[in-house]
Amino acid sequence: MLGAVLLGFLFSLFLVFAGSYFRGKLAVLSSLIPISLFIYFLTFLPQVSAGEVIYENHEWIPSFGVNLSFTLDGLALLFALMITGVGSLVFLYTAAYLKDHKYLDRFYGYLSLFMAAMLGLVLSDNLMSLFIFWELTSISSFYLIGFNNDKADSRKSALTALGITGIGGLLLLGGAVLLGDVAGTYRISEMLMLRDVITDSPHYLLILLLIFGAAFTKSAQFPFHFWLPGAMKAPTPVSTYLHSATMVKAGVYLLFRMTPVLNGGEIWHTILISVGAVTMVYSAFHIIFRTDLKGILAYSTISALGILVFLIGIGTQAALIAAAVFIVVHALYKASLFLITGIIDHETGTRDVTQLAGLRKVMMPVAIAGFVAALISGGVPPTLGFVGKDLIYEATLHFKDNAIFLTIIAISTNVLLFYAGFVAGVKPFMGKLPEKFEKLHLPSPLMWLPPLVMTLAGLVFGLFPGLIESAFAKPIAMTQAIEFEDFHLKLWHGFNTILGLSAITLLLGTVLYFTLKPKHALENAIAKLDVIAPKDLLLKLSEGFAVFSRLWTNFFQTGYLRHYLSIIVAFLILLLGYLIFTDFSLEIDFSTLTELTIYEISILLMLLSGVLYTVFTKSRLAAVAALGVVGLSFSLLFLFYSAPDLAMTQFSVDTLTVILFVLVLYKLPKYLKLSDTGLRIKHGVLSISFGILITLLILRVLNEPKNTEITEYYAENAYKLARGKNIVNVILVDFRGIDTMIEISVLIVAALGVFGLLKLRLKSRDKK
Amino acid sequence: MKTIILKSASSYLLPVLLLFSVFILLRGHYLPGGGFVGGLVAAIAFVLDAFSNGLDKTKSVLKIHPGFLMPLGLLIAFLSGVSPIIFSDLPLMTGLWVENPIPVIGAIGSALFFDLGVYLVVIGASLTIIFTISESA
Incomplete structure (x- = not known):
């Protein structure tokens, strides 16, 4: 498994050297990586579906308990297959979408870096390695989102x-360190046994909040x-891959993983249900106000993520089964809708739904994919979406x-998601084709096959829900360590309340x-409320921080x-003065x-x-010489x-x-008055009080009982261990050699600093 | 400061002071001295030469820019630190010694090379700072 995780990293490293070969026709070959994975x-x-859990451990920093240990259970496998499966289609799609792009190889590099990080994240059994892969996904997604780096926004x-x-x-x-501290291990599989220790610990709430924050x-x-x-x-393949199917689900994955470890009752439910519910309703309503296809999909994705958090909160x-199935459903239809949006954008040059219509006449296969994706998203039977929606209800x-209340908000969210799916997947293809789009033609199959494959998978899984049940739903339920009853996923449950709710959803959605x-007009209307949106509040906070700093x-x-x-x-005087003022005793035995x-x-x-001469002389050079006298007197003192x-x-x-x-001073003008009398007095007071404080402090140190252990150790062992008779030197080059090593590095940095500062200034002056 | 006395003295002082600095470096393990002080003395020797003969003359004596001594010294010190790992599978910074002392130089061990590294870094750093400042002042 280590190889599988590292493959993406190695490939992106390889692209650094061999990137130019992957820019042209060969680009499509890079999809072999996710396909083989x-x-x-x-x-x-x-x-795994037989209930086995596969462990693999590689030592990394065993002294800190940080290891590359991987575990493959139902949950990890679902995510791994999603990452590599959607990844394969996205890799293929990109080859056509960004065809002949100048930096296509770079794009593939970031993409495979991201894929590897994501795989590492879902396979990690060690919280620390999970954290590292988590950060790697953030970093690689930074490059992917900012791929069009010539654009400011x-x-x-x-x-x-x-x-x-x-x-x-x-x-x-923070959460991982605290959790590791409380449990005494970073291995998640070991934490499962320690659930009571963790939920009873005084840090439980803090751990919970930190993990939730992440x-x-x-x-x-x-x-x-x-x-x-x-x-x-970001380019559409990125939105598809990161922002619908994989990265944004990492948080959901973490909650899933932590459910059997941290689920400790009321507070877990309350926070997750309320945050999930607010998110899903809030962003579902936002969909109504959007006209950009990607904007619609973005808000419906947030809403879907809200549903997932909400379901995990119910717990x-x-x-939990509903959440597991919904993850698959969402990945299938949302990734397809994003890819379809990408095709539309690529061919027509616009993503504005008010302008798009009738495209089925020029790109029929895309229209079919869009229609099926909308059906899955809306939960229309016989798709997997229907199964998923029933499970949620x-x-x-x-x-x-509050069962009734929760059901009502779930229904209203689903109605809006139904709307979102149809606006994105069906509306651009219906109606009359505008004249300006008549000359369009179907893009390369590399682009329209991936969404078609995914939506058809959604259809097949819907007709045979048993596939999902045995492969994922049951193994995942086992990872959750709950009282687990046997269950069966079915398309048809007979006539009952849930079917009625489904019908209501479909009706209202239509x-x-x-x-x-x-x-x-609607989009402009909501823009007026931006002032109180969290985004603007946070931006203002960051601006305020910048002003303050x-x-x-x-x-x-x-x-x-x-x-x-x-x-x-002055700062030191204050601190030392406080110390001496509050707690100071000095006894000097003059005898x-x-x-x-x-x-x-x-x-x-x-x-x-x-x-005295340094302070009162008028000549700068004389002051320097006098300072030298002070220094030399000190070295005499050391000698004695x-x-x-x-x-x-x-x-x-x-x-x-x-x-x-x-x-430095030799070439300066002879005399320059740098300070007036007031300033000199101020500096004098400052230095004299500092001197007095330091003197008092040293006298105080002398009062402490002498600790000669260290001295004796060095005196004894300098020759024995290091074959030197000069203890000072032996300490410098042997006992504490690494300190010296770092000190000379600092010396070099200082010299380079002086060199850089002065030489750079010289050069710019020379230019003038 | 172009005085004849200093000028003629410095041409003798430079080699003597440099030799003295090496002497300080070598005696460091048993008696007061060591790489740091040795490096400072060597740096002073070059600065004295620069005072009497001019900076350009000293630079031409040095052949290379003193800045290059810094990475060289750091490399020597680092290699002497890791040599126990490479040669005898011992932890970092373990002292390695040649069994029989060599005449004049004395016992040779990894500590000596470490000190040599310190010596070179100190010469390089202090001369870089002083030369740069005196050029720009």
Whole structure:
């Protein structure tokens, strides 16, 4: 399985070098990757539907419990087949859709990167690797959404999507770490046994909120839904693949996966049902106001995702099965509708439903696919959509609280989704063909076959629901670890309430389709409400943040070195002053101090005179020289207190510093008044108080009992282990060699910084 | 600062100081010294030469830009760090030693090469900084 996951990554890496071969006719060959993966995962179908779970473990960072462990159960297999199956069709479709595009190879690279990440996500048994693949899907989708990177709004939507899903990724990391901490393992399969430990832990609510945050951002739930319509700026294959069938379902997948681990009663149900319900109704109503085909599909996708979250929230066996079936239904019809939209857009150059009509006359196979897709989406028998819709009603009707209310909102959402499916799949093909479209012709079969295949699959599964039942529905129900009764998916249940509800849905949907026509006026009307939409609120928040950070930066980043120094020193004074003021005791036993020697007195005098001369001299060069005297006095001090290494280093560093200063200052004008008396007094007060504080602090340190363990260890082992007699040097090059390694790297970075700053300025000055 | 005394002295001082810096580098393991101080002394030697003979002259003595010493030094230090992994399957930064000490240089081990790397990085970094600043001032 590791190979299957890595194949996509390797292929995209391979395209970096061999991309130019995949731009032309050979492009279609890259679909071999998803097709072979699809076949590979199909071979597992008999085993998995028999109830087997396949594990595979590869050690990665075992000391942190982070491993590449994969598990293939019913849920993972469903998603894996969806990812590779829809992926194969999208890969084929792209070869015709983006034919002769300059960067077709790049597109395939991103697409296979995404596919691999997505496969890794659904197969991961380890929360940490799941998180990594989760982030990889966000990143690769950023490139896909912003594929038309010469357009400003395309770049902006890519950023918005990355921002929202990126926040979700962070939340997931937080949730995963907390969950791993509580459970003591990152393996999801081990967490299943620890459900009580997790739901009883004090962090349970926090874990729940973090995981929900991740799922809601990824699956575009209210109020994070707005990135999805924006992401429709991407080329149609991307919208098809990422934003209908796979990536947006990652959040749903996570909730599914976590149901047996985290489902701990009331709060789980309440949050998921309410967020799901708000999302599905809110975005279903938005459909009415859209005239762009992709906009309609985007909002109906959000609504469908809302239904899924809602069903997982209900959490009964019926609801979970309904969700599993609905995932398949939605993938089939929504991906087909997106592909059909892509064909229409590609051939006519518009996606405006008010202008499109009569296209069946020029592209019959597409019209058939559109019609069947609309039937599946509307839940018309005998398609799989009908089975799915019945299951949803069954779940809502038998839920313990508010069954009637939940059923009513489910019905109204379904009515609107019926409308959406027909507007997108049927309306462009009906009516009279406008003159400007008469010269159109059917595109390459690579484009119209994929949607046709998918819709026909929806029809076949509808006629034989047993296929879905044994392959996915039952194995998935087993992964959910609920009290599991035997069940059978059926197209025909006999005359009962649910059939009545279905009939009502179909009737209302038909009426809505024939009475309500998409109009631009409606779209403009809703645009006025944008001011209070979550999107604008969040955008304003981010703008406010930018304003705040600009003010903050302008306050601190004045560009004056002395200002920076003053702030740093003042901050330290405040902190240290507080510490010393609140908790400070100092005892100096004067009797233990040795007497002052003549050396010490003379060094002290040298130091003092150096300092005073530096401060009061009028000449800049003299100040630098005096500063050198201070430094050299210090190195003498080190020498007397038996630290020859330190003394040597201090001596050379000081020599170089003085040289550096002289080099810079030598060519400056002789005298420049940089500060007035007031400022000098302020700086003086600041430095004197800082000096006093540091002195007090050092005296305080001397009061602490000496810890000689470390010193003794080094003294003992310097020669034994490292064959050196100079402990200081042995520490530098051996015991703490990696520190030194990093320090010299820092040194190099500093030198490069100086070089870059000054040389770049020199060059630009030379140009003038 | 073109004084004759400094100029004639520096032509003798440069090799002597450089030799001294190597001496400091080598004695570092047993006595005060080491790569860092050695590197600083060598850098001072070149700066002194630049003072008396002019920057261009020193640069032509150096042949290459001192900046190139930085990656070279880092590479040597890094290789000496990973050499135990490569040669004897020991953890990173384990000291490796040649059994018999070599005359003049003394015992040779991976620590010496590490220090040599530090020495080169320090020369490279400080000379790069000083040369760049003095050119642009």
